[in-house]
Each structure stands twice: as structure tokens, then as C-alpha cells.
């Protein structure tokens with residue numbers, strides 16, 4: 001591990017406390033409902049794994065893998081589905097679990113698409129929110145941390161598929177990706 005590449009933004013203990021808090025809130029809000037968590041791969045898989053263990057009501061989970069069309073720096077808002085859900089979401093109370101919301105284009109696309117499949121409700125939960133770069137009117141229903149406009153890695157989140165295994169939420173030093 002090259003820890004010189006990163007700076008810790010939220011350490012593992014702080015993240016653990018926040019995930020616990022989110023799980024408690026979700027458990028209260030979804031009491032008696034038909035909760036289905038939909039994790040967005042791959043970035044949300046670590047968050048999802050910890051979050052479900054902080055929720056103490058019955059739940060189901062599924063995953064979806066998406067990628068943005070076009071250039072990596074300019075999102076067109078159109079999203080390609082690489083892996084769709086395994087099951088129907090009809091009559092489910094869907095909670096989409098995402099790592100980061102930035103422009104909001106990805107989450108908006110996913111939410112609009114899921115709403116057409118006849119769920120009872122669709123809400124969203126993002127571990128990290130970068131409101132500075134939002135170009136859509138979507139705001140997540142549950143947010144872990146509101147963060148500055150920095151490039152984040154760790155706790156499942158990658159840069160070029162690396163750093164997902166770091167246990168803390170970190171800022172990737174610009175010198176790494178500006179080389």
C-alpha cells in the first residue's frame with residue numbers, strides 16, 4: 001500500500017459511527033415496509049456490506065453495475081447498464097445505495113429508470129455528497145458526509161480500480177493523477 005498517495009479525510013472509526021447512524025435511521029424509517037437495498041457496483045460494495053449489518057429490520061438486497069457513456073471527465077447523463085438487477089422491484093420499497101454523488105447524473109438516471117418498474121417507493125442513500133459539482137436537481141434522501149470537491153478513494157472507492165482496499169476514506173493527492 002502506498003499511503004503517501006493519500007490523505008485521510010475520515011478515518012475508519014468515524015466512518016463506522018456514521019454508517020451505524022445511517023443504519024439506525026433507515027431501520028426506523030422502513031419499519032413494516034418491504035425494504036430492498038440496491039447497491040451500485042463496484043464503489044458501493046464495502047459501504048453496502050457494512051450498512052446492512054447496521055439495519056435491524058428484514059431486508060433484501062440486489063446489485064446493479066453501471067458505467068457512464070462517453071468521456072470519463074464529462075458525463076453525458078446517459079448511463080449504460082453493465083449488470084441489471086436479478087429480481088423484480090415491483091411493490092418493493094427500494095433504497096439505492098451509492099458511494100458518491102457528484103453531478104448527480106448517474107443517480108438521477110438510475111432512480112428514473114427504477115421508478116418505471118413499479119416499485120412502491122424509490123429513495124437514495126449516498127455515503128458521500130459533493131454538492132459543489134451538482135448539475136441535476138437530485139438530492140439523496142440519506143447522506144453520510146458532505147465533502148469538498150476532492151478526488152476520493154478508499155472504503156470501496158477507486159482511482160483506476162486501485163485503492164478500494166484502503167480502510168479509511170481518503171483524498172487522493174492530485175500529484176498522483178496529474179502525472
Ligand code: IMP
Nearest residue numbers: 043100101102103104105106150151152
Ligand atoms: P455523477 O454521475 O457525476 O454524480 O458521478 C457519480 C459517480 O462518479 C460515482 O458513482 C463514482 O463512481 C464516481 N465518482 C465521483 N466522484 C468520485 C471520486 O471522488 N472518487 C471516485 N469516484 C468518484
Ligand code: MG
Nearest residue numbers: 040041042043
Ligand atoms: Mg459509481
